[in-house]
Amino acid sequence: MANNNKNIVLNVPTLRFPEFGGEWKKCNLGDICSFFSGGTPSSSNKEYYDGVIPFIRSGEIHSKKTELFISEEGYRNSTTKMVQTGDLLMAIYGATSGDIAIGKIDGAINQAILCLRTVENKMFIKSVWQKHVNKILLTYLQGGQGNLSAEIVKKISINIPEYSKEQEKLASLMSLIDERISTQNKIIEDMRKLKSAIIKRIFSVEYLCQRRKILLSDISLKITKKNTDNKITNVLSNSANQGIVSQEIIFDREIANKENTSGYYIIKCGDFVYNPRKSTAAPYGPINKYEGSIDGIISPLYVCFSTQNINRNYLYWYFQSKAWYKYIYKNGDTGTRHDRVSIKDDIFFAMPLYIHNPVEQQSISKNLSKIELKITIEEHQLELLFQQKTYLLQQMFI
Known part of the structure; x- marks a missing residue:
């Protein structure tokens, strides 16, 4: 591959296949693409759905299948539009804004998808967009607010060979x-x-x-030691997806005031933490083992415990299973918050384990x-x- 590291200002890429020369031309996407978006048939009319036409939503532009299908009547009586396999599809609303894919199925699109058709190489256009998408989103979706549109995308300037x-x-x-x-x-x-x-x-x-039944209390001790002197500043959180990690990793900032963590529990490497907050990944809250090399502190909203007379790694994997879900389901409740399990400590530690x-x-x-x-x-x-x-x-x- 050839490169262009000289000080001559040319409209060419830094790295290039050696058989190609000449400058690239600048244009707007509107100069080389046509655009249209779709719509959604009325959800109140059941006859518009459960048909044979795949209904593509913005989270499905990379997929070969869709969750919803619409009928011919739903298609005729809405602003949805048909796209073909190989069309460029761009998500323009919500969390997936700016995502782009080459469509893998024929189907109808909703208003959150913009279809781009062009005589240029579609994979090339997709790649150019992916290079600049973060900058584009920062410009037009400041603070995560707002949406892209055909009018915005048309005006995006790109360079092509x-x-x-x-x-x-x-x-x-x-x-x-x-x-x-x-x-x-x-x-x-x-x-x-x-x-x-x-x-x-x-x-x-x-x-x-078929295994030996014990209680969690038989192999564990509740951690009650607190950070009374505020000496430990390693504030941790227990995440269903990331385990027990620094609070800054999960929230991108510190939530706890490090000068006022005297009520936080102190945990060491190998200790376990139960977070009663429910999520899709952990419907009854996650129980994880702390792997950090230095002591940490964690919110008193969590249940913390050390273990004895059991393989800690084995116990970690036990709690990655669903073997203990039924007990929490029967003995816990949501309390005043629907997103959190409410369970008393003595009931929690009476949890049966089959080891x-x-x-x-x-x-x-x-x-x-x-x-x-x-x-x-x-x-x-x-x-x-x-x-x-x-x-x-x-x-x-x-």
């Missing part, structure tokens, strides 16, 4: 990277499914009934930890692929 062959070669390169990213995502997804299936099998209620013998505990925790490590390695590989894609977008496109 004079010759279609260069577009095609760049598009081919980016397609290969996207395919590799898709494959890597599938590898990670399959490994997560494998881990979930193993956890479900090992800790299933039917399987555990394996020590040898099995060691084997189970070792094997599941190996799978988790493999997933982490594959996730790192995925991050490297995204970094590679970002680099090429920055260097090979203007």
Whole structure:
């Protein structure tokens, strides 16, 4: 590949395939694309739905299937529009604003999707958009408010090669990277499914009934020591998706006042924390093990406990299963807040556990930890692929 690192100001990319020369031309997307968006059939008319036409919503532009289907009557009596496989689809409303994809199915689109049709290479246009999308969103969706529109997108200025062959070669390169990213995502997804299936099998209620029954109180001690002198400033939070991590990682800022954390519990590496806040990932709140190398402090809204006479890693995996859900469901309630489980400490620690013998505990925790490590390695590989894609977008496109 050739590069353009000289001080001559040319409208060319920094990194370029050596067989191509000449400057790129500047234009607006409105000069090379036509645009239309769709609409939504009235949800009050049941005859408009459950038909045979896939109804594509903004979160489904990358998918080969849709959750909803509309009828011919619904199509005729609404402003929805049909798109074809291979059309460029852009999400213009809400959290997915700016997301772009080459459509994988024929179907009808709603008002949150903008269809772009062009004689230029669609993968090239998609790649140019992906290079600039963050800057575009910062300009037009300040503070996350507002939406994109056809009028905004039409005025976006881009640069394209004079010759279609260069577009095609760049598009081919980016397609290969996207395919590799898709494959890597599938590898990670399959490994997560494998881990979930193993956890479900090992800790299933039917399987555990053959094991020794104990109470959580038999192997744990409630942590009551507090940060009375405010000496510890490592404020932690227990997240269903991220585990026990710094509060700043979850909220992008400090929530607790570090000068007034005297009521926070002190936890050490290996201690467990129950967060009664419910979520999709943890319908009865997550129980996680702290892996940090330094002591931390955590809100008194959480239940914290240390353990004894049990493999801690095994217990961590036990709480990643659903084996304890039924007990919380029967003995906890929502209290005054629908998003939080309310359960008294003595009832929580009376939770029955059906555990394996020590040898099995060691084997189970070792094997599941190996799978988790493999997933982490594959996730790192995925991050490297995204970094590679970002680099090429920055260097090979203007």
